[in-house]
Amino acid sequence: MRKSAEISPWYADGLKFRCIQCGNCCAGAPGYVWVNTREIQAIARQLDMSPEQFERLHTRRIRQRQSLLELDGGDCEFLVYETDGRTHCAIHSARPLQCRTWPFWESNVTNPRAWATSARHCPGINNGELYSLPIIQDALRRNADADLPL
Numbered sequence: 001m002r003k004s005a006e007i008s009p010w011y012a013d014g015l016k017f018r019c020i021q022c023g024n025c026c027a028g029a030p031g032y033v034w035v036n037t038r039e040i041q042a043i044a045r046q047l048d049m050s051p052e053q054f055e056r057l058h059t060r061r062i063r064q065r066q067s068l069l070e071l072d073g074g075d076c077e078f079l080v081y082e083t084d085g086r087t088h089c090a091i092h093s094a095r096p097l098q099c100r101t102w103p104f105w106e107s108n109v110t111n112p113r114a115w116a117t118s119a120r121h122c123p124g125i126n127n128g129e130l131y132s133l134p135i136i137q138d139a140l141r142r143n144a145d146a147d148l149p150l
């Protein structure tokens, strides 16, 4: 018999999120932004570079995976600060799955407390559009299929 949490997770009525481009999720504490071969190709194409060149200049190898490089303070290399205090991503249209699916990561939706903890860091959480359960589950599934350690 399936557990009830699998049938109806705590976020069954959806979750709200709207990015306000504060940049918190791409700045500060060091972390990993995982990129696979297909994503490296897409980003390299956007930057008019070869995948090999992009991989050499903008990624680092962590065990069997590649992660985007960070600046010394932990900011993502592709985070751009605007004069009005907002930020944008220099590779937004080719950004990796990990970035596309924020904040619907397994670690964030494990329970309401984890979601609330994420909301303290990301002011977009619990605001804006309501994302339905199928959309959230699709993001979780795609991350799981990609074997992202989120």
Ligand code: SF4
Pocket: 018, 019, 020, 021, 022, 023, 024, 025, 026, 102, 121, 122, 123, 124, 125
């Ligand atoms: S922390 Fe949240 S609101 Fe701020 S840029 Fe990241 S996703 Fe957007």
